[in-house]
Amino acid sequence: MKILITGANGQLGTSIQSLSLWYPEFDFIFTDVAQLDITKLEQVKAFFSLHKPDYCVNAAAYTQVDKAEEDIALNNLINITGPKNLAIASNQYNSKLIHISSDYVYNNDSKDIMNEDSPTLPKGVYAESKLKGEIEVQDGTEQYYIIRTSWLYSEYGNNFVKTMLSLGNKLESIRVVDDQIGSPTYATDLAEAILQIITLNNDKYGLYNYSNEGFISWYDFAVEIFKIRNIDCKVSPIPSADYPTKAPRPLNSRMSKEKISSVFGIKIPGWKSSLEDCLRKIH
Ligand SMILES: NC(=O)c1ccc[n+]([C@@H]2O[C@H](COP(=O)([O-])OP(=O)(O)OC[C@H]3O[C@@H](n4cnc5c(N)ncnc54)[C@H](OP(=O)(O)O)[C@@H]3O)[C@@H](O)[C@H]2O)c1
Known part of the structure; x- marks a missing residue:
């Protein structure tokens, strides 16, 4: 099978590239904006016409959440027009499209664990x-x-884990919000889940949640990062109100992964073991 990856130099895309060695049966085509700009429909169509991928994994996105509040046109071009173009081309060339979205779409003020049918109320x-x-x-x-997916991190690019390592090695104390609850997602685990879906090739299309298992706050996450790395930096819990951001953050990002586990038999690692795996790869 031919598998096209867009945004292949991002966190998720690079994680798929690393795992691709274990999938010699697949013919991967890795592209980032220089090779395939998902916002340009004619370019996307021409690419699909030439390569005729069986699957397209859209790992491309505008991901700077706060900057997006000012960079609205570019954000919308990449996050709305981009997937639209890929869907049009996928439909025309009979490719299956795996698109990555976010826990931010829920933000519905409920205290429940969100499943795929929960109401969406995105803010920002x-x-x-x-x-x-x-x-x-x-x-x-x-x-x-x-x-x-939610709270994506990896050994690649910029993310919360890398920011904490850098701050923890510079400062004696930091303050981290403790009232936003969710699950971190190690990009390698998400990449494995995607490759398992492709391997099964069972046409169970639809909407799925995916993150690591266990619900924690950003404060809990920071504490564990420092504990694993023996970093002597005091972490103080603060409410989100004391850490204002341009774009609102959901307080409840707890997602059920029951559907993806049962439909594809995916075993989802707990957040702590995945954090340990990732930290072993960051020197
Ligand atoms: N990061 C998180 O915490 C998080 C949480 C929930 C969901 N997600 C979702 O998970 C997915 C993967 O996120 P990530 O953290 O791996 O993203 P990322 O590291 O920001 O990577 C996105 C990649 O897309 C590329 N790109 C931007 N515009 C493009 C275009 N027009 N055509 C093709 N490629 C383009 C970027 O290139 P440049 O760097 O050159 O712009 C970058 O290499 C995204 O859909 C994101 O919304 C992320």
Whole structure:
């Protein structure tokens, strides 16, 4: 099978590249914006026409949540028009589209654990664009998998884990919010889940949640990062109100992964063991 990866130099894309060595049966085509700009429909169509991928994994996105509040046009172009173009081309060339979305689409003020049928109420430019991107995918093709993930981190790029390591080694104390609850997602685990879905090739299209198991706060996450790394930096819990951001953050990002586990038999690692795996790779 031929598998096209867009945004292949990002956290998720690079994690798929690393794992691709273990999947010699797949013919991967890795692209980032220089090779395939997902916002350009004619380019996307020409690429699909030439390569005719069996699957397209859209790991491309505008991911700077706060900057998006000012960079609205570019954010929407990448997060709404991009997936729309991929859906049109996937439909035309009979490719299956795996699109990545976000826990930010829920933000529905409920205290429940969210499943895929829970109401969506995205707040902020990025969050709204992720929901609109999903709708474009659903409108554009029937053969889609949309995976909503949360708190993505990896040994690549910029993320919370790397920020904590850098601050923890510089400062004696930091303050981290403790009232936003969710699950971190190690990008390698998400990449494995995606490759398992492709391997099964069972056409169980639809919407799926994916994150590591266990619910924690950002404060808990920071404490564990420092504990594993023996970093002597005091972490103080603070409410979100004391750490204002341009774009609102959901307080409840707890997602059920029951559906993806049962439909594809995916075993989801707990957040602590995955954090240990990732930290072993960051020197
Ligand atoms: N990071 C998180 O905490 C988080 C949480 C929930 C969901 N997600 C979702 O998970 C997915 C993967 O996130 P990530 O953290 O791996 O993202 P990332 O590291 O920011 O990577 C995104 C990649 O897309 C590329 N890109 C931007 N515009 C493009 C275009 N027009 N055409 C093709 N490629 C383009 C970027 O290139 P440049 O760097 O050159 O712009 C970058 O390499 C995204 O859909 C994101 O919304 C992320």
